[in-house]
Amino acid sequence: MTLDRLKTLTRTRRLSRREFIQQAIAAGITVAAAEGLFTAMARAEPKKGGRFRMGLGSGSTNDTLDPGSIPDTFNQVVAWGALRSSLTDVTADGTIVPDLAESFESSPDAKQWVFKLRKGVEFHNGKSVDANDVVASFQYHLGADSKSAAKPLLADLTEVKADGKDTVVFTLSNGNADFPFVTYDFHIPIMPAADGKVDWESGIGTGPYVKSRYEPGARFEGKRYANYHGQTYFDEIEVLSIIDVAARMNALITGEIDFADRADLKTLPMLQRNPGVVVSEIAGFAHYTAPMNCTVAPFNDKNVRLALKYAVDRQELVNKILLGHGTIGNDNPLAKGVPFHADPKEQHAYDPDKAKFHLKAAGLQSLAVDLSTADAAFAGAVDSALLMKEQAAKAGIDINVVREPNDGYWSNVWLKKPWCFCYWNGRTTADAMFTTAYVTGAAWNDTFWSNAGFDKMLAAARSELDANKRAGMYAELQNLVAEDGGALVLMFNNLVNVHSDKLAHGPVAPNYDVDGMKIAQRWWFA
Incomplete structure (x- = not known):
């Protein structure tokens, strides 16, 4: 340890x-x-009390408390980190630990998992949590008509049943050594159920805070739940959607909020000189991508996709957009800290000549494409698109930058427009990242990429219990995504946030931003 x-x-x-x-x-x-x-x-024991106010650079009027479709950091912090809990949790060092569960264990082939529930846990309405709530919460994502982002994660789940009030048995068609990490996914919190149906509309959960006010894409307010089964410190929390980065930074400086995510990197030196402001920066799993819809011309041609991958100077993006606060991506969505990370064999370094070669292989002398962008995708997205336009021009590629409205970007542009930008928090395991965003038919497969060989190998890697064999499989999967997939993984952004010096915290988790989305639970006023 x-x-x-x-x-x-x-x-x-x-x-x-x-x-x-x-x-x-x-x-x-x-x-x-x-x-x-x-x-x-x-x-240095954490102290209880106070009203914690955070400003986040995400949120939309189309947001929802439906856990299967919560799209952005604003709702992940609210609907999962504040209102609800999962069977398991992941610590800052990446260890999976019980949360609503008291314990979990598997059969030798990892096809059956038994979770014992923590006794005495209550929902915000006073109802005791039992195995039926867990069963219904998982089944919510499994229906034939379900569009939940968690559905592909549960594709191998053949049965989930209660064995008494405090035990849940999961049966899988194939072994899954990472199944406890699946139960931690922020789309699968445990919700109160009646007659097999879950209640997600009310926001009632087992999380550290009870909902007082919720305005989608604007504001959330909550009060500490007295009967919360874990530890939390603030009396009240307030979460504000402040998309404009300058307004967000100004709100912190003037004391309107205590914490702001996605710091303005251009003004970071000035922020650091402010005696009341602390900069928090860690290299996490988050990354910025430019997904191409592989079912739509010209992106349905692998050579066009490769041409665009070679037409982008990722190092320049890191230097000018992240100002060095990150690392280049090589079309592999797994960060170096994710178990089984491997660098793809081919490095897609900026090379206009190689881009032209692949255009010619696609039967093209030049290429004109639209790239939809808005800073709602990530801070600096518009500037990134303009840089990419300049870079690609040297390869005979004309990128038409289409500026989209910030509000509604995640519902009207992402998964809708053929080429756009996306921000990913990353995932704790390779399987979770690939299953959520790259397997055929996944709700959040934003490239609509389908590769039967990839799908088959991913299923095999998931059930392989030999670590060395799994490593080889995941290395090959990363090669397939980088070379054939439709996502330009542009850069891994450091998680750079700013907060009042009145706040204190323990080790910060790198798996998701805002301390693993659990900031409202883990931080306190010193």
């Missing part, structure tokens, strides 16, 4: 002094050092 992991467990009161010292000794720390460390942490 690592030192950070020990600190996290202690801070969340999952380890007593005695347990901490025992684990610290096992990790090679002396008794004296362990005693001193535990005492120092105890003195």
Whole structure:
């Protein structure tokens, strides 16, 4: 067990002094050092109280509390991080741990998983959580007409049933060593059920905050739930959608909010000079993409897709859009911190001559395409499109930049226009990322890419329990996505957020932005 992991467990009161010292000794720390460390942490014990206000650069009037379709950070923080809980949770160091579950274990072939529920957990309306709520919450995503983004993650789930009030048994058609991570997905929180039907409209959940006010794409307010089964600190939270980055930064500086995501990188040095502002930056799993619809001409031609991949100077994008706060993408959506990450064999470095070669292979001398963009996709998206236009021109490619409205971007542009921009938080496992966005027919497969070989190998990798064999399979899957897929993975953006120096927190999770979407639960006022 690592030192950070020990600190996290202690801070969340999952380890007593005695347990901490025992684990610290096992990790090679002396008794004296362990005693001193535990005492120092105890003195820095998080405090309860206060109203936490955050401003987020996402949100739309089309937003919903429906967990199967929550589209952006605003609703992920609200509908999952504040209102609801999942069977499992992932710590800042990437460890899967029980949340609503008390424990989980699998059969030797990982085809059956048994989850024991934590006793005494209640929904915000006072109803006790039982196995029937869990069954209905999972079945909600499985219907024939379901368009839930979680549906492909549960494609191998053949049965979910209650075994008494406190036990749920999941049966899979194929083994899945990562199934506990599937139950952590933010689309699959546990909701109250009656007669097999879940209630998602009310926002009633088992999360740390009870809904007081919800205006889609504008504002959420919540109060701490007295009977929450875990630890949380703020008395109240307020989440504001502030799309304009300048307005968001100004709201922080003037004290209107305590936290802002997606910091304005252009003014970051000025923000850092403000004595009341703290900059938080970590290299996470998040990335910016330009998905092409592979079913629509000219993107249905692999050579056109490759031409565009070679026509983009990713390093220039990192330098000018991220101002160095990130790394280049190579059309592989798995960040280096994701288990089984592998660099694709082909590196799509900027090469206008190679772009021209692939255009010629597609029977084209030149190419004219529209690229839909709005800064709602990610901060700097419009500037990115204009840079890409300049870069691609050297390869004989004319990119017409179409500026779309910020409001409604995720419902009217993404998954609708043939070529646009997208922001991905990434996923904790390779399987989750590929299953959510790259497998044939997935609701969030924004490239509409279909590769039978990819689908077959992904299913095999999911059920392979030998780590070395899985690594080889996932390496090949990353090669397939990079070379044949329809997503230009442009860059991995560091998670750069800013907050008041009155806030305190433990280790920050890299898997999703805003501390794994759990900031309202994990942070406190010092």
